[in-house]
Amino acid sequence: MEQIAYVNGEYVPLSEAKVSVLDRGFLFADGIYEVAAVLDGKLIDNESHLARLERSVGEIKLRLPESLARIQEIQKELVKRNNVENGLVYLEVTRGADTGRDFAFPKNDVKPTLIMFTSVKDIVNAASAKSGINVITVPDIRWSRRDIKSVALLAQVLAKQAAAEAGAGEAWMIEDGKVTEGGSSSCFILTQDDVIVTRQNGSEILPGCTRKAVVKLAEERQLRVEERAFSVDEALAAKEAFITSASLFVQAVVSIDGKKVADGKPGPMTNRLREIYVDFARATAV
Numbered sequence: 001m002e003q004i005a006y007v008n009g010e011y012v013p014l015s016e017a018k019v020s021v022l023d024r025g026f027l028f029a030d031g032i033y034e035v036a037a038v039l040d041g042k043l044i045d046n047e048s049h050l051a052r053l054e055r056s057v058g059e060i061k062l063r064l065p066e067s068l069a070r071i072q073e074i075q076k077e078l079v080k081r082n083n084v085e086n087g088l089v090y091l092e093v094t095r096g097a098d099t100g101r102d103f104a105f106p107k108n109d110v111k112p113t114l115i116m117f118t119s120v121k122d123i124v125n126a127a128s129a130k131s132g133i134n135v136i137t138v139p140d141i142r143w144s145r146r147d148i149k150s151v152a153l154l155a156q157v158l159a160k161q162a163a164a165e166a167g168a169g170e171a172w173m174i175e176d177g178k179v180t181e182g183g184s185s186s187c188f189i190l191t192q193d194d195v196i197v198t199r200q201n202g203s204e205i206l207p208g209c210t211r212k213a214v215v216k217l218a219e220e221r222q223l224r225v226e227e228r229a230f231s232v233d234e235a236l237a238a239k240e241a242f243i244t245s246a247s248l249f250v251q252a253v254v255s256i257d258g259k260k261v262a263d264g265k266p267g268p269m270t271n272r273l274r275e276i277y278v279d280f281a282r283a284t285a286v
């Protein structure tokens, strides 16, 4: 059966889900998105995702066409209509379709566009969770407000295409000799003296919801966490490296630019944090 998508108040078959060519998301990437995971038919860490959505739209002076509570209702309705047991809900809000292509915001009361669709993905049992993934490094060529979850993702498209061509699962983006983040993930290492290191939040990176949960869960278990930038050399000298995101939870990085991280296998801390995160996700799903 065909997937159902949500477009501006209507539930429609995915193939019929359309927006105007004048939509500012299409013309200017003038929009914000979010991706939340679904586990056993329930939304994971969605409060964090909705809070970040609210912050992102505020930063670009865009108003949401629906309340956060209503947005969550629509997410749940789509999960139900599409029978998603395990997967993702994508949502995007743009500044809507004006009458032409003016860079400045529409003067009239143009309604923002809100769309959502789902996909199926067995995140818990993904093969790469067992094997870990290889990453490559690329220069971080993005704009300076990466804390906003903007739909302007061309730099990440190019980074992840380069990774795909190199047979890698993710690209780590590098700026001033330090790792900023992955194309669509937050980056972590475990140092030789067992400190979990991840870059501090700021305008250089997206504040990952999974990153936030993992840091909190680690600290609650008295694991040492340091929020600071690290280099690729430091990652290669580390005991473990891993990435986090809504679409893969916690996943080991086993090589960087063809060089093994430790013995080239997922390490015990990564596996432990993954289990802890999945338990948290199940316990707090809505």
Ligand SMILES: Cc1ncc(COP(=O)(O)O)c(C=O)c1O
Binding pocket: 035, 181, 182, 183, 184, 185, 186, 206, 207, 208, 209, 210, 211, 244, 245, 246, 247
């Ligand atoms: C650039 C970037 N960093 C980090 C993340 C991870 O964020 P989250 O854990 O909220 O999925 C993403 C997710 O898409 C991302 O695009």
